[in-house]
Amino acid sequence: MDTLKPFHIICEDIFKIYKIEDLEVVALRGLDLKVRQGEVVAIVGASGSGKSTLLNILAGYDHPSAGSIFVGTRNLLQMHSKDIEEYRRSEVGFIWQQTNRNLFPYLTAIENVRLPMMLTNEAEESRDRRASELLDLVGLSDRAKHTPDKLSGGEQQRVAIAVALSNNPKLLLADEPTGELDDKTASEILDLLGVVNRELETTILIVTHDPDIAYKVGRVVLIRDGKTSTEIKRSEQYSSISGISDTNQELEEFVLVDGNGRIQIPRDLLSHSGIQEKAKVILSSDGIIITPNK
Ligand SMILES: Nc1ncnc2c1ncn2[C@@H]1O[C@H](COP(=O)(O)OP(=O)(O)OP(=O)(O)O)[C@@H](O)[C@H]1O
Numbered sequence: 408m409d410t411l412k413p414f415h416i417i418c419e420d421i422f423k424i425y426k427i428e429d430l431e432v433v434a435l436r437g438l439d440l441k442v443r444q445g446e447v448v449a450i451v452g453a454s455g456s457g458k459s460t461l462l463n464i465l466a467g468y469d470h471p472s473a474g475s476i477f478v479g480t481r482n483l484l485q486m487h488s489k490d491i492e493e494y495r496r497s498e499v500g501f502i503w504q505q506t507n508r509n510l511f512p513y514l515t516a517i518e519n520v521r522l523p524m525m526l527t528n529e530a531e532e533s534r535d536r537r538a539s540e541l542l543d544l545v546g547l548s549d550r551a552k553h554t555p556d557k558l559s560g561g562e563q564q565r566v567a568i569a570v571a572l573s574n575n576p577k578l579l580l581a582d583e584p585t586g587e588l589d590d591k592t593a594s595e596i597l598d599l600l601g602v603v604n605r606e607l608e609t610t611i612l613i614v615t616h617d618p619d620i621a622y623k624v625g626r627v628v629l630i631r632d633g634k635t636s637t638e639i640k641r642s643e644q645y646s647s648i649s650g651i652s653d654t655n656q657e658l659e660e661f662v663l664v665d666g667n668g669r670i671q672i673p674r675d676l677l678s679h680s681g682i683q684e685k686a687k688v689i690l691s692s693d694g695i696i697i698t699p700n701k
């Protein structure tokens with residue numbers, strides 16, 4: 408990847424606290440994340456770790472409790488509802504895991520793709536042409552007149568990608584877009600996201616439970632307890648995504664250090680090291696050594 412590309416997303420110290428009556432749930436606790444323009448990043452993490460919360464915040468569907476988020480030149484925390492609406496309409500595309508949440512059941516594939524374009528000032532002729540081009544891009548020109556119930560799950564997600572791209576977004580957010588698909592269809596969808604990334608230079612954040620994702624994408628970020636904790640990168644410079652695992656790649660795993668110098672040490676390392684509540688931190692010529700407080 409061209410490392411000189413500017414950052415598209417900069418999240419610093421984001422907190423999200425949901426309050427239901429007296430109960431508070433801290434969904435994000437000081438999350439940091441930076442993504443460059445045109446990069447594909449996979450987000451992984453246990454159920455409840457905060458992945459969807461992060462995507463919803465980046466999409467402007469939800470508002471963080473604290474922190475700072477820039478997407479392009481926009482400061483998401485300082486936007487009013489009208490600006491957020493405009494941001495959602497012009498800057499982001501979103502794909503949900505549930506295939507039936509992405510499409511209107513009574514509209515055909517092409518009508519679903521055209522629908523978000525109605526909110527723009529684009530001329531009808533140009534809208535129609537672009538909708539056809541998008542269906543072509545996702546390989547479904549011959550299904551344009553089908554309603555979702557006459558499409559397979561994979562085809563529905565392809566249309567969902569075309570819908571998500573209909574506003575020409577610079578950022579595509581996909582929350583487990585392959586969660587309901589079999590392995591072969593899931594791999595086709597990842598390949599398609601790769602085409603979108605390379606042809607349209609769209610930045611893509613994809614949440615996935617695919618255990619092989621590190622061999623399919625340039626960078627994987629693990630969220631643990633509402634915070635980015637670990638990152639896995641290929642040794643080779645690669646910033647896109649493909650449906651086929653490239654197992655020739657060596658993977659490098661990093662523990663992330665946030666802006667306040669905090670790191671999360673993976674639990675298995677902690678338990679093997681015998682470190683519990685306190686540790687000694689010693690500077691050595693190789694770096695920092697953390698030892699149990701014996
Ligand atoms: N609207 C909400 N109101 C209250 N709590 C919420 C809300 N949305 C999410 N949460 C809580 O926030 C935490 C993070 O949820 P989130 O949906 O982001 O997890 P996730 O990583 O996407 O999980 P999964 O892999 O199961 O989709 C969970 O404990 C969840 O119960």
Ligand SMILES: [Mg+2]
Nearest residue numbers: 458459460582
């Ligand atoms: Mg989720």
